[in-house]
Amino acid sequence: MTEAERSGVHITHPRLPLAAGDLALLLGLAVLAVPTVLALGQQVWTTEAGAHGPIVLAVGAWLLVRGLASVKPLVKPGSLALTAAGLLVSLCVYVFGRAFDFLSLEVAGLYGAGVSVLYSRVGLRALVHIWFPVAYLAFLVPPPGWLMDQLTG
Numbered sequence: 001m002t003e004a005e006r007s008g009v010h011i012t013h014p015r016l017p018l019a020a021g022d023l024a025l026l027l028g029l030a031v032l033a034v035p036t037v038l039a040l041g042q043q044v045w046t047t048e049a050g051a052h053g054p055i056v057l058a059v060g061a062w063l064l065v066r067g068l069a070s071v072k073p074l075v076k077p078g079s080l081a082l083t084a085a086g087l088l089v090s091l092c093v094y095v096f097g098r099a100f101d102f103l104s105l106e107v108a109g110l111y112g113a114g115v116s117v118l119y120s121r122v123g124l125r126a127l128v129h130i131w132f133p134v135a136y137l138a139f140l141v142p143p144p145g146w147l148m149d150q151l152t153g
Contacts, residue, residue, distance in 0.1 A: 025117050029110075032094060036110050039103055044142045053140060060137040067130035068122070076123040086116030104144045111141055 037057075042051035094109025096102070115134060119127050127134065 022121065025121075027148060029114060029117060032110055032113065035098075036103075036106055040107065040140075041141070049148075050142055053142075056136070056139050060133055060140070063133035063136060064130065067133050068126075071122065071126040071129045074123070074126040074129060075121075076125065077121065078119040078123045078127075080120070083116055083120040086119065087113055091118055102144075103141050107141045111138060 009038075040050075041055055045053040090109045090112030092109070093105050094113060096103030097107070097109055115127075120136070122130075
């Protein structure tokens, strides 16, 4: 066993930038994200109040990619127990929101799952350094109608 294998560092093929486990996580998130983004596009992003959604998504993704490139020296995989707890809660919220057509909960669950997966890959120290793009992407979660009624009524 090499030193890199003992330390838990992912060794990737020079042409493949991600390890197989990373690809599986991204595929799993994509399976969750595609129907949610389609629902956002058909419901929230077509209204005047939610038209900023695609812009927030594009800018947030760009900021996140730039931030991840700058924190490479800080990257250390996060705690498996904390990742599992975050994913468990987030996926339960996602499933509840998806099953009962609460788009706000569905998007919040997807956001939580994304943050949990990101934490598992980069760790807390790197996540704290890229806090702004992570927090900025939270603006993709549409506020529930009842909350907006209370705030603006």
